[in-house]
Structure formats: C-alpha cells, structure tokens
Amino acid sequence: MNNDNNTMKRRWLSLYVENKTGVLARISGLLSGKSYNIHSLTVGETEDHTVSRMTICLDADENTFEQIKKQFNRSVEVIKVIDFTNLSIRTKEVMFIKINGVTDKTRTEIFQMAEAFKFQVKDMDKNSVLIESCRTEIKNDSILNVIYDRFKNIEVVRGGPVAIESISMQDR
Amino acid sequence: MGKMTGNEFFVKALREEGVDKIFAYPGACVVDIFDELYKQNDVDLILPRHEQGLIHAAEGYARSTGRVGVCLVTSGPGATNLVTGIADANLDSVPLVCFTGQVPTGLIGNDTFQEVDIVGITRNITKYSMMVRDRKDLNKAIKEAFFIASSGRPGPVLVDLPKDVMAQSGSDEYPDSVNLRGYKPNTKVHDGQIKRAIKMIYKAKKPLFILGGGVKIAGAAEDMKKLMEATGIPAVTTIMGKGSVPTNHDLYFGNVGMHGCFAANNAVNNCDLLISIGTRFNDRITGKLGTFAPKAKIIHIDVDTASISKNVTVDVPLVGDAKEAIQKLLKASQEYDGESDMIPGWVEQLQEWKQQYPLYMNKKDKLTPKEIIDAINELYDEPIVTTDVGQHQMWTTQFFEIYGKRQLITSGGLGTMGYGLPAAIGAAIGNPGRDVIAVTGDGGFQMNSQELTTATINRLPVTVCIMNNGYLGMVRQWQDLFYDRAFAGTCLRRCKDCETAGCNELCAGRSDDCPPYVPDFVKLAEAYSAQGIRVTKADEIPEAFAKAKAKKDGPTVIEFLIEDEELVYPMIKPGGPITDLVLGE
Numbered sequence: 001m002n003n004d005n006n007t008m009k010r011r012w013l014s015l016y017v018e019n020k021t022g023v024l025a026r027i028s029g030l031l032s033g034k035s036y037n038i039h040s041l042t043v044g045e046t047e048d049h050t051v052s053r054m055t056i057c058l059d060a061d062e063n064t065f066e067q068i069k070k071q072f073n074r075s076v077e078v079i080k081v082i083d084f085t086n087l088s089i090r091t092k093e094v095m096f097i098k099i100n101g102v103t104d105k106t107r108t109e110i111f112q113m114a115e116a117f118k119f120q121v122k123d124m125d126k127n128s129v130l131i132e133s134c135r136t137e138i139k140n141d142s143i144l145n146v147i148y149d150r151f152k153n154i155e156v157v158r159g160g161p162v163a164i165e166s167i168s169m170q171d172r
Numbered sequence: 173m174g175k176m177t178g179n180e181f182f183v184k185a186l187r188e189e190g191v192d193k194i195f196a197y198p199g200a201c202v203v204d205i206f207d208e209l210y211k212q213n214d215v216d217l218i219l220p221r222h223e224q225g226l227i228h229a230a231e232g233y234a235r236s237t238g239r240v241g242v243c244l245v246t247s248g249p250g251a252t253n254l255v256t257g258i259a260d261a262n263l264d265s266v267p268l269v270c271f272t273g274q275v276p277t278g279l280i281g282n283d284t285f286q287e288v289d290i291v292g293i294t295r296n297i298t299k300y301s302m303m304v305r306d307r308k309d310l311n312k313a314i315k316e317a318f319f320i321a322s323s324g325r326p327g328p329v330l331v332d333l334p335k336d337v338m339a340q341s342g343s344d345e346y347p348d349s350v351n352l353r354g355y356k357p358n359t360k361v362h363d364g365q366i367k368r369a370i371k372m373i374y375k376a377k378k379p380l381f382i383l384g385g386g387v388k389i390a391g392a393a394e395d396m397k398k399l400m401e402a403t404g405i406p407a408v409t410t411i412m413g414k415g416s417v418p419t420n421h422d423l424y425f426g427n428v429g430m431h432g433c434f435a436a437n438n439a440v441n442n443c444d445l446l447i448s449i450g451t452r453f454n455d456r457i458t459g460k461l462g463t464f465a466p467k468a469k470i471i472h473i474d475v476d477t478a479s480i481s482k483n484v485t486v487d488v489p490l491v492g493d494a495k496e497a498i499q500k501l502l503k504a505s506q507e508y509d510g511e512s513d514m515i516p517g518w519v520e521q522l523q524e525w526k527q528q529y530p531l532y533m534n535k536k537d538k539l540t541p542k543e544i545i546d547a548i549n550e551l552y553d554e555p556i557v558t559t560d561v562g563q564h565q566m567w568t569t570q571f572f573e574i575y576g577k578r579q580l581i582t583s584g585g586l587g588t589m590g591y592g593l594p595a596a597i598g599a600a601i602g603n604p605g606r607d608v609i610a611v612t613g614d615g616g617f618q619m620n621s622q623e624l625t626t627a628t629i630n631r632l633p634v635t636v637c638i639m640n641n642g643y644l645g646m647v648r649q650w651q652d653l654f655y656d657r658a659f660a661g662t663c664l665r666r667c668k669d670c671e672t673a674g675c676n677e678l679c680a681g682r683s684d685d686c687p688p689y690v691p692d693f694v695k696l697a698e699a700y701s702a703q704g705i706r707v708t709k710a711d712e713i714p715e716a717f718a719k720a721k722a723k724k725d726g727p728t729v730i731e732f733l734i735e736d737e738e739l740v741y742p743m744i745k746p747g748g749p750i751t752d753l754v755l756g757e
Contacts, residue, residue, distance in 0.1 A: 017354075018354060021303075021305070022291060022292075022295070022302075022303075025292065025295060026295055029295050029296050030296065033296040063481070063485075066481065067478065067481075067482055070477050070478035070480075070482075071478050073477060073478070074324075074476065074477060074478050075354065076299070076300045076320060076352060076354050076355040077354055078354050079353050079354045
C-alpha cells in the first residue's frame with residue numbers, strides 16, 4: 001500500500017440501491033465482512049419506489065475507501081455510487097433527547113437553551129421534557145454536549161445523517 | 173403465452189441455456205423439480221455422493237469446458253454442504269449457478285425442518301444470491317443468474333427456490349435479454365490507456381509479463397503467446413495462470429510466489445515494468461506487501477475494477493476483458509513506430525537465473541513426487557490434471573508441463589482440500605475421451621473419497637494419483653521448518669497405540685514401530701469397484717499408468733508411497749518478502 005494515503009478521514013457515500021429484501025444486509029455485510037467500520041448508515045425509498053438511497057458515513061484511509069467504492073460499484077444490487085466526501089452537500093440528522101427528572105427551574109433553563117441553540121421542545125410533563133433537533137450531525141453533537149454538561153438523566157435517539165447534493169447553498 | 177408450473181419451467185430454462193448436465197442431489201424441497209427432470213432426456217442428471225463433491229464436480233466441469241456449472245440441491249443441509257464450493261468458486265472466478273430448494277414461503281422463518289437462510293449464509297461468498305419469492309419473478313431470475321455467473325469476472329450465483337413458488341403456475345416465456353441497472357460488466361478496453369501502456373512497454377528496460385488465471389478464463393492464451401513473441405518480453409505466471417503461455421516456451425520463466433522458482437521471483441524483483449494480466453496479486457504471490465516488485469511501474473489489466481490497486485498500487489489501470497486487451501496491445505505493438513528500449517541482456521539474465529537455480533528434487537530411496545509428475549508429462553499427451561491442496565499441489569504446479577490442450581485445474585484462492593477427485597470427475601464428464609488425472613495427497617483424497625462411486629457408476633476413466641507420505645505434508649513442512657518439528661495433528665498414522673508404544677511425545681519422525689496406515693487405499697479403491705494399484709519404486713510407474721490408461725470404463729487409484737519428509741522448495745517464509753527465497757536441499 002502507498003503510505004501517503006494512510007490518513008484516516010471521515011468519508012461520505014451516497015448509494016442508489018435496489019429497493020429489495022436483503023440489499024441492506026448485503027451492503028452492511030460487505031462492510032463488516034471486510035472489517036470496514038461504519039459510522040452511520042441511513043436508508044430510505046426515493047422518488048422511484050424501486051430504488052432506495054443510502055447515506056453512509058465512515059472513517060477510512062484513502063486506499064481502503066477506494067476499495068470500498070469499488071466493492072459497492074461491482075455489487076449487482078448497487079445502481080450508483082456517489083462520493084460525497086469532497087462534494088457540496090446539504091445534510092441533516094434527526095435527534096431526540098428526553099430529559100428526565102426536570103424541575104420548574106431546569107425546565108425554564110431548557111427553554112432558554114432551545115432558544116439559544118435552535119432546537120425544539122416537542123413534548124413534556126411535570127418530570128420530563130422531549131427535545132427534537134434536526135440539524136447537521138456536528139451541530140447535534142454540540143447540542144448534545146451542552147445537554148450532557150447540565151443533565152444526567154437523559155435518553156438519546158439519533159437517526160444518522162441523510163444527505164443530498166446541494167444546489168447553491170452548502171450545509172454539512 | 174403458455175402457462176407452466178415453476179418446476180416445469182425450471183427444466184425449460186435449463187434447455188434454453190443449453191445446459192445438458194446438472195449436478196444434483198435430491199431432497200424434500202426439490203423432489204418436484206427432480207420429478208420434472210425424470211420426464212425428459214435433454215438434461216443429464218449427475219448424482220454425486222455428497223453435496224461438496226457435487227459442487228467441486230460442477231467447478232471441474234465449468235473450468236475445463238468454459239461453460240456454466242449447474243448445481244441443484246435441497247434446502248438446509250443440502251444447501252449448507254455447498255458453502256465451501258461456493259466460496260471456492262468465488263475466489264477462483266468459476267461460473268456456477270447453484271439452485272437450492274427452500275421450504276414453502278409460508279414456513280420461512282419458523283425454524284422449519286431443513287430450513288436455513290442460505291441466501292444470508294452465502295451473501296458474502298457469491299457474486300450474487302437471491303430468493304425467488306414470487307412465481308412471476310422466476311423466469312427473469314434464472315436468466316439473470318446465468319448472465320451474472322458467466323459475464324464480467326465469472327463467479328457463483330445462488331438462486332433459492334421455495335417449494336410453493338415452484339409449484340405455482342406462471343408464464344412459460346424465457347426472457348431473451350437481461351437488463352440489470354446495477355450490473356453492467358465493463359469488458360471494453362479504453363484505447364487511451366492502451367496507448368499509455370504500449371508506450372511504457374516500449375520505454376521499459378526490463379519489462380515482464382505476469383499472467384494470472386484471468387488470461388485462461390478469457391480464452392486469451394493464443395493471443396498472449398503472440399504478444400509475448402511480438403514484444404520479446406518474458407513472462408511469469410501465478411499458479412492460476414500457469415499454462416496461459418506454453419511452459420516450454422523460451423520466454424517463459426515459471427511461477428512466482430511462495431513456492432515459485434528463483435528465476436520468476438527474481439525477475440519480479442528486478443523488472444522495471446510489470447505488465448500484469450488477470451491476477452489480483454494475492455498474498456501468496458506478493459509475499460510481504462511493499463517489497464513486491466520494488467523497482468517496477470505496474471500496468472494492471474483486469475476485468476474486475478475491485479481487483480485493481482486492491483493489494484498492490486498500480487500505475488496504469490486497464491479495466492476490461494483480458495483477451496480484448498491483449499489483442500489491442502498486440503495490434504498497437506505491431507503499429508508502434510519506435511524501437512524497444514528493452515536491454516539486450518534482460519532475457520539472457522533470466523535464462524541464466526533459470527539455469528543457475530532450476531526447480532529440482534534430489535533422488536531419494538523412496539519415490540519422489542517429481543518422478544510421478546515427470547511420468548505424467550511423458551506418458552500423457554493432453555491430460556486435464558486436477559489437484560487437491562498442499563505439497564502435492566505445489567509439486568504439480570511446479571513440474572507439470574502445460575502446452576497445447578493440456579490443462580491444470582487447482583483450487584488456488586480458497587485452497588480447498590477434497591477438491592481434486594470431484595473436480596476430475598466434473599472435468600471427465602465435460603470432456604469425454606480426454607485423459608483426466610487427479611493428483612492428490614493422502615489427506616485431501618480422504619475428504620471426498622466417496623466420489624469414487626460417482627466415477628464408477630458414470631464409467632469415468634479418471635486416474636487418481638495419491639502421493640502418500642502419511643502426513644498432512646504442507647502443514648508438516650511448516651512445523652518442520654518453523655515449529656521445531658512438533659508434528660501436532662499432522663501425522664496421519666498417529667493412533668491410540670502411539671501413546672503406549674513409548675512415542676507419547678509429539679514424535680519427531682517415523683520409526684519402524686509406527687502403526688499401519690488406515691485406510692489401505694488399494695482395498696478402498698477395490699471396494700468402490702475401481703482399479704487399485706500400489707507403486708513403491710520409480711520403475712513401477714510406467715506400468716501403473718499403462719494399466720490406468722487401459723481401464724476405460726471406470727476409475728483407477730494409484731497409491732504412490734513417496735518419501736515421508738520431502739519438502740516443497742523453493743519457499744518464501746510466510747509473510748516475508750519474496751527476495752527472501754529459501755532454495756532448499
């Protein structure tokens with residue numbers, strides 16, 4: 001292997017795949033079978049219901065990543081592979097945070113944070129608050145860090161980023 | 173448009189694909205398909221004695237004929253017994269279509285009797301695997317399976333057939349074309365890259381061809397010989413590529429890799445341009461990565477984009493069919509209006525190395541493997557030789573001469589023991605009238621020896637040559653060289669008696685007190701109605717082969733009692749650089 005290409009880096013792929021049983025297993029199996037570690041993988045139907053689109057995010061060096069793309073390209077189920085790593089894209093991730101053990105004082109604090117960090121309070125009762133944040137993955141990371149600093153009793157669900165090529169405005 | 177059940181259509185599809193042999197083993201979930209096969213005479217049903225033997229036979233058939241090998245087995249254990257063969261075919265690019273029975277769709281997921289998720293199990297070792305969930309998809313699925321298996325880089329395709337889907341009625345129309353939006357194998361060679369390549373070829377001072385199995389698969393051997401002669405550039409091969417140019421050619425210098433010869437490995441080390449065709453630079457070829465062909469730029473021709481720059485970084489990639497690429501290079505070389513910069517002494521240097529350190533084996537008290545392979549070279553015109561895996565395989569790949577129609581079929585990628593005999597059976601079925609010889613070891617032969625029955629009942633004159641040294645010799649060789657002669661689990665004579673006979677410690681070699689060998693291979697052969705011959709001395713070899721040739725209606729097993737501790741040389745230490753070649757005795 002060429003040693004210049006050994007730097008690990010975060011990479012993004014968008015895959016058009018057949019919307020059929022077993023395709024997700026084939027794709028994730030190909031990655032795990034070759035010991036490639038996925039950071040996130042999201043999948044959903046496209047405008048054509050026979051086609052699904054996957055957004056895959058992983059950490060890999062250049063050579064490994066080239067090999068991953070080739071492996072995907074030759075898979076019968078994969079229709080098209082787009083490397084998003086150096087493209088201008090728009091990406092979002094849905095994140096839910098449920099904060100438990102909330103008091104009147106901390107609830108007010110959460111509403112102030114929502115204002116400042118641009119997430120939304122979507123549901124609550126006297127003990128809990130449910131937050132929804134639809135931002136880029138990096139911004140969600142930051143929001144989560146702020147919440148972690150202040151609250152201990154929380155539940156987090158993250159959807160993984162989805163991405164599409166941008167037209168004139170980049171956001172990643 | 174007429175109607176047919178899936179089972180009826182299955183047989184029609186085989187006819188449409190021109191399949192005249194199917195390697196099949198029945199069971200509950202495929203009994204209806206067997207019933208349809210029973211009603212017709214176009215497709216011969218070959219019944220081996222184990223599904224692993226079945227699929228290796230299909231591989232031997234496919235590799236010796238260039239046609240798709242077709243397997244049909246039942247669900248559950250029938251399907252799982254194919255797994256090793258599927259992985260083998262995947263690594264060696266063998267076109268197979270494997271049909272597996274499946275429990276009815278309504279029972280899938282219930283841990284039904286003989287249910288396994290075979291599509292899931294084989295997902296990572298097939299070129300493509302699918303379950304037909306609906307009768308209306310069956311026709312297309314079979315067409316696609318044959319297309320995918322045989323196009324691009326060939327490989328195994330698995331089609332899982334639930335019993336209820338096959339019973340349903342549907343269209344009897346076989347599609348005449350395939351349109352898979354995710355699978356468009358690229359065989360067209362890029363002309364610009366050919367130009368770049370030919371320029372580099374003529375500018376190189378020490379160019380070298382390295383040829384892999386892809387040259388043979390593409391049927392490019394003839395053109396390759398022409399290209400080699402037109403350019404005057406010498407060639408070496410991988411084990412899978414051996415025979416892609418005649419081994420007795422002046423410009424051919426042997427196999428590279430772990431047990432390759434000195435001249436070939438040294439040529440790779442010293443060349444300044446390596447033109448590789450149809451090889452994926454497996455670790456057994458390259459040795460320690462980063463030390464392989466250190467002085468060379470690399471041109472890599474392969475039909476599989478994923479094989480390019482996978483293991484070795486390539487300077488000029490050329491994706492496409494090997495035959496087309498070779499023909500285009502040949503044409504470009506004929507039109508090239510410049511002189512070759514190849515230094516005059518390059519080929520002479522290789523010849524010098526070849527003469528200095530030829531492949532050899534000293535004569536011993538007992539038979540040597542070389543004497544056996546030499547006899548095959550001498551006594552047979554155009555044999556198909558298959559092997560198992562281990563020392564005998566390496567000796568065969570070293571000493572077997574391949575030219576004309578001679579063929580070598582060996583499990584190169586997966587290294588599957590038990591491959592030799594069934595592969596020979598498949599080759600014999602596909603090539604009536606040809607001499608087919610399975611060179612095997614006493615270990616590997618026992619992994620599928622039940623297939624002697626298949627050879628007997630199908631009246632196949634296969635000759636099995638067992639190189640019997642009483643050891644799992646290749647592992648024993650590693651133990652001999654790197655594990656202080658601790659022969660753990662490699663002595664095939666070791667038995668309970670060894671513990672009481674005073675050789676309780678891992679024994680360091682044979683003595684006169686060793687227990688007798690089990691089984692007696694000559695008696696075993698006779699039990700299968702095969703001709704059994706034991707050879708202990710070199711002068712008995714010609715007579716044994718003469719007897720084998722005389723038997724036209726069934727198999728012959730020749731047991732050669734060879735030197736116990738013969739080693740395969742030269743050898744590159746596992747994981748070491750290929751400059752570090754141990755020459756041997």
